[in-house]
Amino acid sequence: MVHVFFQGYSELSGILKDRNILRWTAMNKKNEPSVIKYLDGKKIVIDLNSEFGRTFKFAAIGMALVDQEGRWIIANNSLCKLLEYSQExxxxxxxxxxxxxDDLEKDLEKVRKLYGKEIDSYQIEKRYITQSGRILWINLSGSAVWNEDGSFRYYIAQIQDITKEKEAVELLAEKESLFRGIFNSTFQFIGFLNTEGLVYEANQTALNFAxxxxxxxxxxxxxxxxxWQISPSTQKKLxxxxxxxxxxxxxxxxVEVWGRDRxxxxxxxxxxPVFGESHEVIAxxxxxxxxxxxxxxxNALIRNNEELEQFTSIASHDLKEPLRMVKSFGQLLQRHYxxxxxxxxxxxxxxxxxxxxRMGLLIDDLLEYSRVGDELTGKEEINTQELIQEVLNLYTDLIEGKSAKIYFxxxxxxxxxRVPMKLLFQNLIGNALKYQKIGELxxxxxxxxxxxxxWKFSISDNGIGIKEEYQKEVFKLFRRLHTNQEYKGSGMGLAICKKVVNQHKGEIWxxxxVGRGSTVYFTLKK
Incomplete structure (x- = not known):
């Protein structure tokens, strides 16, 4: 029987020459070796209380010695626990x-190169299958120990569990693949730049476009x-x-840019801008x-509107000219005869x-109605308090003549x-002043x-009121509920109001x- 006590790695290297492990036992007596090995009938004692023995035994990662055929000579506790096998x-x-x-061939290829002294060591990521069948991703570092005569002695393997890290990387890769799929398949052109304007990334849609x-x-x-090379001014603005x-x-x-073939x-x-944790722009x-x-x-709408406006203006002039003639000669008849x-x-x-x-008034209202439909007119901030006052100034004589009280x-x-909004208030306030009972303030x-x-607005009055069955009808073109002798008008006022409100994506009702008055409500989208 040969007792060998080693204090370090080199001593262990000199012991394990034989590949045939017969059995493995433990001794528990104080100050006696803790592990006994029998190799070819010779008893070899490994002192796990030595510096190397303790390092090998208590290492957080798996460690093992492996023979030329791949058999495990000795494995530490961490590796046994990791693989779910006992030492035996x-x-x-x-x-x-x-x-x-799927990982075996690449591992064996590294081992062959190591055995053939083409490499001194290697490191690969591979999968082990534990005793319970669980797939375990590990990082394997392998190296060889050689005898003094140059013959092979054994492999040293260090094995680290990287399953969680690998799963995290795979999850990240899946998310990146999903993001890239969305990024490249969107109909929009998307790019990432640094704060200096350098291009980090551009999606496939933007690339294919040009x-x-x-x-x-x-x-x-x-x-x-x-x-952006379409013009220097375009580049400068960018x-x-x-x-x-x-x-x-x-x-x-x-902005106008170049597509394929310019x-x-x-x-x-x-x-x-993309902001970082400190609220600074990072990309x-x-x-x-x-x-x-x-x-x-x-552009087609602009042209059509210009043509329509020109047509309306000409038509209005051409329609009014005969009316002026009829009116003029009618007044002459009335005066001279x-x-x-x-x-x-x-x-x-x-x-x-x-x-x-009445025909002249109708033509004027039709012209006004056609001009309300200009969708290209820009919006601006309007102080409705001031706008109402402008409208009231137009009705000064009527307000004073009827001693009307207006509260806002x-x-x-x-x-x-602005212009359509002024027309809206002008028609609604005008109606509230017009449709009143005789003698009523x-x-x-x-x-x-x-x-x-x-925004929600309402204009209430104490006028003559409208029967329920006509409350929707009055917003139609030329819809009048009274004769011209009772109340003058063209039947266009509320139709104009509805068109203005629709233009501002609102509703009016x-x-x-009857006999108590009316309240007109309308909304305007912000």
């Missing part, structure tokens, strides 16, 4: 037995990329926009959306002049189209309320009681 069970196996089939490859844009200044975005400002504007197309372009997201169809439709006509003849002339006046206060500031109240996503 593990010694009956080879590393090939527990290696995942027939580019990633290497054509990545690492270049954004304004030097093909899309440079300035990037500086503003890098300072934390959101940028949006329409075909110009208009996009709605955005630059959005920029560039986004573009093709709006050429919208631009073409808008009044004494020669009987009462009925004078009455006929009166009917004619009245009809001419703290009306909101809104964003709307008009009382009118105007209220404006903030309803979150929209009224509540009324």
């Amino acid at each position: 069970e593990l010694q009956k196996l080879t590393f090939q037995d527990i290696t995942h089939p 027939g580019l490859k990633p290497e054509d844009v990545i690492g270049k200044n954004f304004w030097d990329c093909y899309w 440079k300035k926009s990037i500086k503003k975005a890098a300072a934390g400002e959101f940028i949006q504007y329409e 075909t110009p197309s208009t996009i709605l372009f955005n630059l959005k 920029l997201i560039a986004e573009g959306r093709l709006i050429q169809d919208i631009v073409d439709a808008r 009044a004494g020669k006509l009987d009462e009925k003849g004078q009455q006929y002339i009166g009917f004619m002049l009245d009809a001419v006046g 206060s703290e009306l909101p500031k809104i964003r709307a189209k 008009p009382l009118i109240k105007i209220v404006g309320e903030d309803k979150g996503s929209f 009224l509540e009324s009681e």
Whole structure:
């Protein structure tokens, strides 16, 4: 029997020459060796109380010595626990037995190179299959120990469990793959820039639009990329926009850029700053959306509106000219032949002049109605308190003549189209003043309320009221409930109001009681 006590790694290396392990036992007496091995009938004692023995035994990672055929000579507790085998069970196996089939060949290739002294050591990631069948990802570091005569002695394996890290990497890869799929399949052009305007990434949609490859844009200044070379002024504006975005400002504007074969197309372009934890701008997201169809439709609408306005103006003039002639000669008849006509003849002339006046009013209202439909007019901030006062100034004589009382206060500031909005209030206040009982003092109240996503206004009066069955009808073109002798008008006023409200994505309705008055409500989207 040979007793060998080793204090370090070199001593252990000199002991284990034989590959045939017969058995493994433990001794528990104080100050006696803790492990006994029998190799070819010779008893070899391994002192696990030595410095190396304690390191080997208590190492947090798996450690083992493996022979040339892959059999486990000795494995520490960490490795046994990791693989779910006891020391005795593990010694009956080879590393090939527990290696995942898909990883075996690459491991054996490294071992062959190590055995052939082509490499001194190697490191690979591979999978083991534990006793319970669980797949375990490990990082394996392998090296060989050689005898003094150059012959092979054994392999040293260090094995670290990286299953959690591998799962995390795979999950991250899945998420990255999902993100990249979305990133490249979106209809919008998307790019990532640094704060200096250098391109980090551009999605496939943006590249395909111009027939580019990633290497054509990545690492270049954004304004030097093909899309923006359409003109120096376009590049200059982009440079300035990037500086503003890098300072934390959101940028949006329409711009014409080059597509494939230098075909110009208009996009709605955005630059959005990305903020870090300290609220500093760390990157920029560039986004573009093709709006050429919208631009073409808008330009066509501009042309159509210009043509319509021109037509309306000409038609209005051409329609009014004969009316002016009829009115002029009618007035001459009334003035010069009044004494020669009987009462009925004078009455006929009166009917004619009245009809001419109503026709002139109708033409004016039609012209006004057509101009309300201009969708291209921009919105602006309007102080409705001041706007109501402007409207009331138009009705000064009527208000004073009827001793009307009009109440309003703290009306909101809104964003709307000024001219249509003035027409809206003008018609509603005009109606409230007009449709009154004889001898009744008009009382009118105007209220404006903030309803979150929209404004709500109401104009109430104490007038003659409207029957319930007509409360929707009155918003139609030319719909009148009274004769012109009772109340003058064209039947266009509330139709104009409805068109203005629709233009501002709102609703209009009224509540009324005959003889008690009416309240017209309307909303305007913010």
